[in-house]
Amino acid sequence: MTTDAIRAAGAEQAAAHRRKKLIKYALIHLGIIAFVCVCVYPLLRIFSVSLRPGDKLVSTDLALIPDGATFRSYWSLLTSTHFLRWLWNSLVITVATSFIGVSLASTAAYAFSRFSFGGKKAGLILLLSTQMIPAGMLILPLFLMIMKLGLMNTYLGMIIAYSVSSLPFSIWILKGYYDTIPRSLEEAALVDGTSQIGAFYRVILPLSTPALSIAFLFNFTTAWNEYLVARVVLFSSKQYTWTLGLFELQGQFITQWGMFAAGSMLVTLPVLAVFLYSSKWLISGLTLGSVKG
Amino acid sequence: MELLSSLYEVAWFVFVVAAGIAVLEGYFYYHFKFHDRPWFFWAGLAGFPLLAWLGLGAAGLGKEGLFAWLFATEAVVLLFFRHIVKGRNSLAYLLLAPAFTGLALLLVYPFVFQIYLSFHDLKLTTIMQWKQTGTLPFVGLRQYYDVFTVPPLAEAGFFKLLGRTLWWTFVNVFFHVLGGFALALMLNNDIRFKGVYRTLLVIPWAMPQVVAVLAMRGEFHSQYGFVNIILNKIAAFSPFLASLGVGPVQWLSDHPLTTCMLINVWLGIPFMMVVILGGLQSISSSYYDAADIDGASYFQKLRFITLPLIKPVLMPAVTLGTVWTFNNINVIYLVTGQAGGTEQADILVSALYKAAFTYNRYSYSAAFAIVIFLILFAISVFYLKTFDAAKEAR
Numbered sequence: 001m002t003t004d005a006i007r008a009a010g011a012e013q014a015a016a017h018r019r020k021k022l023i024k025y026a027l028i029h030l031g032i033i034a035f036v037c038v039c040v041y042p043l044l045r046i047f048s049v050s051l052r053p054g055d056k057l058v059s060t061d062l063a064l065i066p067d068g069a070t071f072r073s074y075w076s077l078l079t080s081t082h083f084l085r086w087l088w089n090s091l092v093i094t095v096a097t098s099f100i101g102v103s104l105a106s107t108a109a110y111a112f113s114r115f116s117f118g119g120k121k122a123g124l125i126l127l128l129s130t131q132m133i134p135a136g137m138l139i140l141p142l143f144l145m146i147m148k149l150g151l152m153n154t155y156l157g158m159i160i161a162y163s164v165s166s167l168p169f170s171i172w173i174l175k176g177y178y179d180t181i182p183r184s185l186e187e188a189a190l191v192d193g194t195s196q197i198g199a200f201y202r203v204i205l206p207l208s209t210p211a212l213s214i215a216f217l218f219n220f221t222t223a224w225n226e227y228l229v230a231r232v233v234l235f236s237s238k239q240y241t242w243t244l245g246l247f248e249l250q251g252q253f254i255t256q257w258g259m260f261a262a263g264s265m266l267v268t269l270p271v272l273a274v275f276l277y278s279s280k281w282l283i284s285g286l287t288l289g290s291v292k293g
Numbered sequence: 294m295e296l297l298s299s300l301y302e303v304a305w306f307v308f309v310v311a312a313g314i315a316v317l318e319g320y321f322y323y324h325f326k327f328h329d330r331p332w333f334f335w336a337g338l339a340g341f342p343l344l345a346w347l348g349l350g351a352a353g354l355g356k357e358g359l360f361a362w363l364f365a366t367e368a369v370v371l372l373f374f375r376h377i378v379k380g381r382n383s384l385a386y387l388l389l390a391p392a393f394t395g396l397a398l399l400l401v402y403p404f405v406f407q408i409y410l411s412f413h414d415l416k417l418t419t420i421m422q423w424k425q426t427g428t429l430p431f432v433g434l435r436q437y438y439d440v441f442t443v444p445p446l447a448e449a450g451f452f453k454l455l456g457r458t459l460w461w462t463f464v465n466v467f468f469h470v471l472g473g474f475a476l477a478l479m480l481n482n483d484i485r486f487k488g489v490y491r492t493l494l495v496i497p498w499a500m501p502q503v504v505a506v507l508a509m510r511g512e513f514h515s516q517y518g519f520v521n522i523i524l525n526k527i528a529a530f531s532p533f534l535a536s537l538g539v540g541p542v543q544w545l546s547d548h549p550l551t552t553c554m555l556i557n558v559w560l561g562i563p564f565m566m567v568v569i570l571g572g573l574q575s576i577s578s579s580y581y582d583a584a585d586i587d588g589a590s591y592f593q594k595l596r597f598i599t600l601p602l603i604k605p606v607l608m609p610a611v612t613l614g615t616v617w618t619f620n621n622i623n624v625i626y627l628v629t630g631q632a633g634g635t636e637q638a639d640i641l642v643s644a645l646y647k648a649a650f651t652y653n654r655y656s657y658s659a660a661f662a663i664v665i666f667l668i669l670f671a672i673s674v675f676y677l678k679t680f681d682a683a684k685e686a687r
Contacts, residue, residue, distance in 0.1 A: 028479045035476055036493045038559070043496060045519055046508050062522060088296060096303050100310060108392035115385035118377055123389065130400050134620040134669060136642050137662045140649050141403035141410070148424065155299060156306050164399040167392060196384055225501045228622055232650050243503040247627070250507045257511065264504040275499035276492055 043268070050074065050261035073258035074266070082238055083263055086245040090224060093155055093241065097162040098219035105167055105215055106208075109174035110200050114183075127168040136228065143232050157233050158241075162223045170215040177211035178204060217278050221271065242267055314391045321390055324374045325383035334371055341367045410659035411436050417653040429656075436660035445648040445661060448636050455668075458619060458640040461554065465618045466611060468558045473565025480566070481573045491570075498563035506627040509556045513544040520544065549629055549638035557624045565610060572606030573599070612676040619669060622646050641665050 044064055051069040052059070061067075077083050111117075112124065142161045151157030181204060189199040205212070227243040234240055237248070242263070249260040320341075327333050342363035349359065378386065413429035414436070423429050444450040449457070476494060480487060497505060512518040521541040528535035544552045580598045589597070625643040629635050639647070642665060649658035 025482070025484060028482055028484060032476070032479050032490050032494075035472075036490060039494050039496050039563070041519075042505070042508055042512060042559075043500065045512065046504075059517070062519060088299075092299055092303055096307060100307070104392040104395055107388040111385040111388035115382050117382035117385045120385075123393070126396075130396065133400065133404055134616070134642070134666065136620050136622050136646065137407065137666055138400065138403045139646070140655060140658055140662065141406040142399070143650075144410075144415075144655065145403065145406070155303055159303070159306065160399065164395045167396060171392065225503060227503050228626070228646065243501075246503060246507060250511065251630075260507070260511075264508060268500050268504050271501050272496070272499050276495070 046261045073262040077259040077262045086242040090241040093158045094223040096159045097223045100163045101219040105170035109171045112175045113178035161229050166219045328374045407659045415655040445644040454641050462618045469561040469565045472562040476566040477569040495563040568610040572603045576602045
């Protein structure tokens with residue numbers, strides 16, 4: 001065989017290899033795009049329904065932008081239902097919950113991160129084991145406690161029910177983050193004459209704003225999206241959180257479909273933005289506890 | 294005005310919480326400061342329960358039983374400070390106190406209360422008595438006996454529900470892992486638009502679950518949901534497929550469980566995908582290079598490199614996923630609605646939720662919840678045991 005022939009054979013092999021790779025990548029793209037369609041289509045579909053004019057709310061049309069698209073549904077949602085009130089209720093409950101949850105978690109996590117004391121390990125195990133208690137199981141006793149305290153259908157009842165549900169998780173995230181801050185920073189502050197609490201307040205807290213905001217977001221989204229506790233504690237339409245309100249709209253399928261879709265869009269877009277922005281940290285936090293254990 | 298008063302209510306509540314924390318901290322601070330004085334033990338034992346009792350009495354909560362309870366608690370606290378803490382690490386305990394008090398009141402106490410309920414009889418006819426006197430008739434193990442003999446809703450009994458729950462959990466977790474694995478393997482190539490794909494693929498997970506489930510429920514409507522519209526079009530387009538039985542289905546009325554499963558699989562795949570992708574990216578490519586030199590096929594590499602190396606990431610995720618799926622009230626409740634509707638899709642937890650809050654059978658539901666918890670506990674322990682064994686085998 002001449003060198004030319006060998007070179008030609010090599011080139012051919014390389015070309016075949018490249019072709020194979022191209023086909024492989026094309027297949028991968030196709031496969032992923034199919035999945036992407038399945039994932040995104042329902043959301044686009046909600047959007048399309050929310051734009052439908054009132055007389056064509058139910059139709060077998062599959063177009064994304066319907067004929068005669070209008071924002072009428074959004075308008076009637078805001079004016080003829082309690083939607084804004086529902087959002088406000090959710091907001092008050094959620095912000096109060098997250099505020100309490102994060103402040104309790106930040107100090108507890110500091111104790112776990114910086115001190116060694118009797119019962120530290122037991123405390124950490126207790127935190128993990130509370131995660132084993134299924135949330136759905138605590139609804140009944142919480143409901144009875146709230147009823148006995150006379151807090152049915154109030155913000156306070158909801159805040160009490162929500163406030164500690166994300167606490168163990170928040171403590172884990174924050175402890176993990178505090179552990180990465182070098183002790184020498186605090187020691188420097190102590191030498192400069194502040195107390196341990198002062199060092200925590202002036203050095204550690206400002207440095208851990210990213211972790212604090214993630215804990216806040218986690219508390220926030222958990223309470224914001226909660227449905228089952230709200231279902232049993234709140235019973236008058238004006239006190240509803242948005243989850244209950246949307247369920248009510250969706251229940252009257254034919255008549256309110258457009259308003260339901262409009263409300264869903266209004267609620268989903270901000271949540272989606274926040275989630276996509278913070279997902280990286282949330283995921284690392286989610287796997288933190290299990291990987292370390 | 295109403296909005297302002299609601300804000301005022303919340304501000305007042307936050308203030309009360311802060312004041313409660315301050316009292317708590319003061320209480321512990323006192324113990325740390327004076328724990329080694331000779332008068333400390335007796336003064337604490339007599340003084341604190343009395344003070345607290347008077348304080349709570351002024352707030353309208355004072356009762357004789359409460360006094361005894363405070364007394365016992367104080368004795369335990371005193372002994373704890375005297376013999377275990379001895380004034381060391383006072384700051385750590387002061388920092389931990391609020392969080393753990395919160396957890397004790399709102400997580401541990403409800404759990405204990407649930408156990409108490411399960412041995413008593415709280416239902417619609419005894420609830421007034423309970424509200425006024427706080428006492429309930431003791432019934433021993435009867436609620437537990439009822440759990441296995443009396444169906445929680447109208448039709449399915451405990452064992453049927455258990456079987457359905459296991460099937461539901463298995464199918465969901467299986468498809469979550471399968472779909473997540475396939476997607477992660479595809480995404481783990483050096484392809485274009487990877488970030489965009491990843492973002493779009495996590496949308497079902499990122500959407501508020503209530504919106505996602507309710508919207509999907511609407512889309513399974515027999516006439517106007519896109520699932521049946523598409524099935525209709527396929528059937529019209531290809532008579533051959535139509536003759537095979539492809540066509541519109543009465544999802545919500547005839548196949549509620551399948552509908553719930555489809556929705557939940559759709560919801561759960563992104564989480565598994567993200568977790569597995571994270572695991573795949575941490576595998577060093579040198580393993581694959583070595584296998585290539587040895588002439589390993591694609592499936593051999595998958596079987597002998599990827600799977601074993603992904604296991605430490607996958608096992609906790611699968612355990613978590615199993616527990617979540619087992620406990621998933623949300624999807625089933627939102628799709629099938631309150632009790633009185635179809636029961637064909639109910640699993641243990643959703644039946645429990647409906648039995649408790651539609652039929653007001655509180656004690657029965659408490660016993661039911663304890664039984665479910667024990668089952669779940671056994672499953673988790675089993676999972677973690679096998680996981681530990683796998684860890685040691687390596």
